[in-house]
Amino acid sequence: xxxxxxxxxxxxxxxxxxxxxxxxxxxxxxxxxxxxxxxxxxxxxxxxxxxxxxxxxxxxxxxxxxxxxxxxxxxxxxxxxxxxxxxxxxxxxxxxxxxxxxxxxxxxxxxxxxxxxxxxxxxxxxxxxxxxxxxxxxxxxxxxxxxxxxxxxxxxxxxxxxxxxxxxxxxxxxxxxxxxxxxxxxxxxxxxxxxxxxxxxxxxxxxxxxxxxxxxxxxxxxxxxxxxxxxxxxxxxxxxxxxxxxxxxxxxxxxxxxxxxxxxxxxxxxxxxxxxxxxxxxxxxxxxxxxxxxxxxxxxxxxxxxxxxxxxxxxxxxxxxxxxxxxxxxxxxxxxxxxxxxxxxxxxxxx
Numbered sequence: 001x002x003x004x005x006x007x008x009x010x011x012x013x014x015x016x017x018x019x020x021x022x023x024x025x026x027x028x029x030x031x032x033x034x035x036x037x038x039x040x041x042x043x044x045x046x047x048x049x050x051x052x053x054x055x056x057x058x059x060x061x062x063x064x065x066x067x068x069x070x071x072x073x074x075x076x077x078x079x080x081x082x083x084x085x086x087x088x089x090x091x092x093x094x095x096x097x098x099x100x101x102x103x104x105x106x107x108x109x110x111x112x113x114x115x116x117x118x119x120x121x122x123x124x125x126x127x128x129x130x131x132x133x134x135x136x137x138x139x140x141x142x143x144x145x146x147x148x149x150x151x152x153x154x155x156x157x158x159x160x161x162x163x164x165x166x167x168x169x170x171x172x173x174x175x176x177x178x179x180x181x182x183x184x185x186x187x188x189x190x191x192x193x194x195x196x197x198x199x200x201x202x203x204x205x206x207x208x209x210x211x212x213x214x215x216x217x218x219x220x221x222x223x224x225x226x227x228x229x230x231x232x233x234x235x236x237x238x239x240x241x242x243x244x245x246x247x248x249x250x251x252x253x254x255x256x257x258x259x260x261x262x263x264x265x266x267x268x269x270x271x272x273x274x275x276x277x278x279x280x281x282x283x284x285x286x287x288x289x290x291x292x293x294x295x296x297x298x299x300x301x302x303x304x305x306x307x308x309x310x311x312x313x314x315x316x317x318x319x320x321x322x323x324x325x326x327x328x329x330x331x332x333x334x335x336x337x338x339x340x341x342x343x344x345x346x347x348x349x350x351x
Contacts, residue, residue, distance in 0.1 A: 006262035007193075009186060011228055015084045015287040019271040022083070029083060030273075031071075033090040040068045041091070046101040056115070056124050056348030063107035072111040075282065079158055080317055084284040085175055091278040093164055099350050105280065105308055106348065107160040112282070113314035115348075117339025118154050120207040124338075125348040126309035128161065151176060151264040151289040152233040156311030156337035157328050159290070160282045163275040167305035170343050174291040176270035176281060178230035181263045182221060185256075192256040196220040199323065200253065201246035203236040207339050208255075215240040216326040217247060220260070223334065224321040229286045232328070234261060264289055275307070286318065313337045 010016075033041075044063045051062065065072070071239070075086050090110075091099050102125055109115055115124040151174070161173075185193040199217035208214050222229045234257060240246045251256075261271055270291075275281060283290050287334075315334040326335040 011179045022271040036300035041258045060110045079284040084287045088280040109310040113312035116311040128307040148291045151291040158312040160310040164310040165306040172293045176264045195256040203240040221236045225319040
């Protein structure tokens with residue numbers, strides 16, 4: 001375990017923001033697409049579709065942008081070294097079929113990093129919606145339900161979402177700075193903070209690489225190469241306790257996790273937003289935690305909440321500690337992340 005005096009007293013920089021402050025700084029992270037931006041994205045999408053290739057094979061070279069590429073370079077810098085998130089608003093998805101929407105989204109993703117598999121089936125394009133799956137099943141991924149997700153990170157450097165349909169009620173997106181949570185805990189309860197640097201078991205939910213245990217043991221907070229990196233999913237930490245071999249959570253670990261959750265859920269700490277149809281949200285997983293409130297869907301199948309998701313690995317990113325090989329397989333910058341099992345074949349499924 002890291003002792004608190006071996007860690008910085010406070011982490012500064014643009015990613016150590018407070019939600020109450022960030023809510024008033026929308027111009028920094030909510031970007032309205034112009035007609036020129038949309039035309040550039042549509043032009044690149046039509047070019048790629050003319051090649052007759054699967055959208056899962058898209059590359060930045062095959063998705064040539066005349067003007068919007070410069071903004072994506074700035075966005076990548078904002079994600080990796082700035083506040084850690086951005087929302088692009090105004091993509092006219094009502095005018096597109098699902099394949100064209102996916103091509104725009106995956107094309108943007110290709111300019112940010114390489115796409116990673118999001119499940120054991122090798123899907124690089126995920127579909128986030130309520131499938132009726134039961135969260136009582138320990139192998140159910142929470143994003144396939146309508147339930148509150150809780151603050152967490154995904155298994156990739158960057159996660160992107162494209163909203164195709166919004167829910168009838170709820171389904172709001174919440175973001176919180178892990179650096180600001182660290183700062184509060186270091187100031188108020190350094191004794192508890194130390195326990196979050198212990199390896200803690202996290203359930204793989206049945207998606208197990210060859211030869212691996214059904215759980216990972218990665219600390220929630222990792223201090224490496226001058227960066228604080230977060231790895232967290234409370235529901236999966238709790239379900240990992242079903243494995244006899246997994247490290248037991250002490251009362252101190254539970255108290256530390258409870259404090260992290262309480263800080264993340266403090267309205268002063270997190271920023272809340274409701275993604276509209278056509279919104280694309282990109283979040284840097286190593287400095288931010290994200291969450292989604294529970295939701296009530298429309299009765300009509302065609303109106304039900306539906307988001308596409310990308311997991312991306314950019315070049316120029318930070319180093320990760322060796323323990324992340326349990327989750328990523330490789331920790332090579334630009335080629336890491338995702339869920340890969342013995343039978344994984346990469347695909348980009350379209351409904």
